[in-house]
Amino acid sequence: MHMKHLLLLPFVLLFFxxxxxxxxxxxxxVTHVAIGLNYRGTNVNPLSGTINDAREQEQAFGLLxxxxxxxxxxxxxxxxxxxxxxxxxxxxxxxxxxxVDLLEALVSEQQEQDLLIITYSGHGMEDxxxxxxxxxxxxxxxxxxxxxxxxxxxxxxxxxxxxAPSVGNxxxxxxxxxxxxxVQESGSSVSxxxxxxxxxxxxxxxxxxxxxENKVFVMxxxxxxxxxxxxxxxTHIHGYFTEALLAGLGWDEETQSLVATPITVxxxxxxxxxxxxQRIGLSIRDAGVYQHPTINGGALDLVLxxxxx
Numbered sequence: 001m002h003m004k005h006l007l008l009l010p011f012v013l014l015f016f017x018x019x020x021x022x023x024x025x026x027x028x029x030v031t032h033v034a035i036g037l038n039y040r041g042t043n044v045n046p047l048s049g050t051i052n053d054a055r056e057q058e059q060a061f062g063l064l065x066x067x068x069x070x071x072x073x074x075x076x077x078x079x080x081x082x083x084x085x086x087x088x089x090x091x092x093x094x095x096x097x098x099x100v101d102l103l104e105a106l107v108s109e110q111q112e113q114d115l116l117i118i119t120y121s122g123h124g125m126e127d128x129x130x131x132x133x134x135x136x137x138x139x140x141x142x143x144x145x146x147x148x149x150x151x152x153x154x155x156x157x158x159x160x161x162x163x164a165p166s167v168g169n170x171x172x173x174x175x176x177x178x179x180x181x182x183v184q185e186s187g188s189s190v191s192x193x194x195x196x197x198x199x200x201x202x203x204x205x206x207x208x209x210x211x212x213e214n215k216v217f218v219m220x221x222x223x224x225x226x227x228x229x230x231x232x233x234x235t236h237i238h239g240y241f242t243e244a245l246l247a248g249l250g251w252d253e254e255t256q257s258l259v260a261t262p263i264t265v266x267x268x269x270x271x272x273x274x275x276x277x278q279r280i281g282l283s284i285r286d287a288g289v290y291q292h293p294t295i296n297g298g299a300l301d302l303v304l305x306x307x308x309x
């Protein structure tokens with residue numbers, strides 16, 4: 001993990017003269033749980049890019065960490081165009097029970113130097129909750145015209161409580177509506193979207209009494225009060241956020257491989273790449289349809305890979 005760089009740091013360092021960087025942690029095991037649901041065969045609106053999101057993130061991260069011990073779990077609800085639901089017998093169908101059981105097991109096995117990556121592409125509720133797969137062949141998600149089955153919802157609090165016992169690092173990458181609910185302010189977090197009193201906030205973040213022990217890093221497709229979008233048509237669709245994220249990793253759609261991965265891949269680097277390359281406006285001033293990715297702030301930047309020159 002590296003400390004984040006701010007434009008104001010040269011000014012601050014004139015007074016404090018310290019090096020805001022930690023030595024990288026020993027490289028341990030990487031585990032990736034990629035969750036994607038297209039909701040075909042259910043009674044909610046289907047999504048077109050989510051399965052591509054999950055599959056290609058699973059492949060891309062597998063190649064990115066090819067030199068490390070790496071395990072991945074691809075949890076898909078992939079209903080077909082003819083209205084059929086999915087294979088209920090699949091141990092990786094992303095029902096809430098199966099997602100919770102898998103994550104609990106992985107968290108309990110983590111060592112301090114390990115990294116758990118959880119990616120989610122699917123529907124999100126206004127409070128950020130994920131809409132997971134039904135465990136019945138009818139694919140019933142809406143119980144009636146207005147009410148979802150609450151047993152299918154995986155909330156922000158539930159996910160954070162589940163990963164809280166982890167002694168390693170956790171990276172959440174979420175492409176769903178209202179995903180910014182997962183980006184929670186803390187004593188060591190400064191908003192990267194609309195910073196207020198930035199000098200004072202940064203001073204408190206770097207030199208206050210807050211700790212840097214939070215090992216959960218989050219990057220979300222949009223803010224807590226906005227939706228996440230995907231193209232209405234196309235031959236190979238991704239969510240706009242995930243499309244840019246994959247490109248930032250060096251992913252090539254045609255060859256389905258990493259071809260131009262930066263020497264250093266970090267959360268901050270990916271975030272800024274997405275802001276510069278996402279194919280949808282970042283604010284309502286730029287376009288009638290927009291979304292702005294969010295990321296947890298603070299002093300630490302999670303470095304995923306760093307090659308020697």
